[in-house]
Amino acid sequence: MAELGFDGKVAIITGAGGGLGRSHALELARRGALVVVNDLGGSVDGTGSGTTAAQAVVDEIAAAGGEAVANYESVATPEGGAAIVQSALDTWGRVDIVINNAGILRDASFKNMDAAKVNPVLDVHLKGAFNVTQPAWEHMRGQGYGRIVCTASGAGVFGNFGQANYGAAKMGLVGLTRVLAVEGAKYNIKANAIAPVAKTRMTEDILGPAADKLRPELITPVVAWLAHADCPVSGELYSCGGGRVARVFLGVSPGITDPDLTVETVRDRWDEIRDESGYEVPADLNAELAIAFKSLA
Numbered sequence: 001m002a003e004l005g006f007d008g009k010v011a012i013i014t015g016a017g018g019g020l021g022r023s024h025a026l027e028l029a030r031r032g033a034l035v036v037v038n039d040l041g042g043s044v045d046g047t048g049s050g051t052t053a054a055q056a057v058v059d060e061i062a063a064a065g066g067e068a069v070a071n072y073e074s075v076a077t078p079e080g081g082a083a084i085v086q087s088a089l090d091t092w093g094r095v096d097i098v099i100n101n102a103g104i105l106r107d108a109s110f111k112n113m114d115a116a117k118v119n120p121v122l123d124v125h126l127k128g129a130f131n132v133t134q135p136a137w138e139h140m141r142g143q144g145y146g147r148i149v150c151t152a153s154g155a156g157v158f159g160n161f162g163q164a165n166y167g168a169a170k171m172g173l174v175g176l177t178r179v180l181a182v183e184g185a186k187y188n189i190k191a192n193a194i195a196p197v198a199k200t201r202m203t204e205d206i207l208g209p210a211a212d213k214l215r216p217e218l219i220t221p222v223v224a225w226l227a228h229a230d231c232p233v234s235g236e237l238y239s240c241g242g243g244r245v246a247r248v249f250l251g252v253s254p255g256i257t258d259p260d261l262t263v264e265t266v267r268d269r270w271d272e273i274r275d276e277s278g279y280e281v282p283a284d285l286n287a288e289l290a291i292a293f294k295s296l297a
């Protein structure tokens with residue numbers, strides 16, 4: 001089978017100065033994409049900033065014969081997001097791909113979670129995706145083409161101790177991705193999300209013995225496929241790490257329908273309500289409502 005190329009496609013990758021984003025940037029550029037390597041250059045908790053991380057990746061891409069431009073803006077503000085998209089437009093006149101990858105951590109148990117831990121995490125992960133994707137969206141709609149990949153996390157999708165802020169932001173990205181898929185459909189804009197596991201500076205202390213198998217380069221093929229013109233899906237979520245790739249989906253069980261529902265009925269039929277057999281996977285809210293209305297007929 002022919003190799004998948006990105007010739008002439010302009011890709012914005014946020015947080016691409018290290019970890020997963022760097023790997024995505026190197027691979028897309030190697031395959032012919034023109035890449036905005038965005039990175040604020042701070043520490044894992046989001047403090048500090050610098051230009052060396054993004055510039056080093058641009059230099060690596062250039063040394064390998066690819067084309068990239070560095071951008072040091074923060075995704076956490078609308079102005080930063082606009083400037084990141086403007087950098088693509090100023091350099092190449094278009095934007096085809098947005099990979100929302102920038103991220104920080106401020107973990108604490110929910111009891112100890114305060115505004116200084118919640119707001120920056122929501123700002124970078126969740127609002128960051130709004131801030132960058134929205135100015136790009138306008139151009140994608142206009143050109144009738146776009147690919148958006150959001151970096152979610154199992155911490156939000158499945159739940160993880162100490163990550164209420166991060167988990168909420170990451171599951172918020174799944175909701176954003178699904179709505180973008182619905183709204184983008186008629187413009188050939190596809191939006192999908194990943195829930196990765198990889199050894200980066202963010203996770204190197206917590207992954208244990210499996211860490212060395214979890215190379216960032218094993219996340220990138222999934223992201224590249226979701227960012228490619230041939231990507232067949234939109235609004236979906238994929239779990240990946242160490243070369244494993246699997247779909248994560250929201251299913252709806254058949255449940256029960258009782259027009260005279262009482263709390264006792266809910267209690268007495270609880271096992272039936274919870275029974276997972278025969279579930280369906282609605283593509284969007286309309287599909288879910290169709291299932292619900294069918295049961296009322």
Ligand code: NAI
Nearest residue numbers: 015019020040041042074075101102103153197198200202
């Ligand atoms: P990383 O810390 O190496 O990469 C994150 C990058 O985002 C850093 O280079 C950082 O400077 C940049 N960044 C932070 N705030 C920014 C801002 N306001 N504007 C622009 N850039 C900013 O960590 P990693 O693991 O590569 O993380 C990439 C994404 O993957 C993050 O969204 C993270 O939450 C997510 N993720 C990673 C997992 C893993 O196992 N490594 C697991 C689940 C999700």
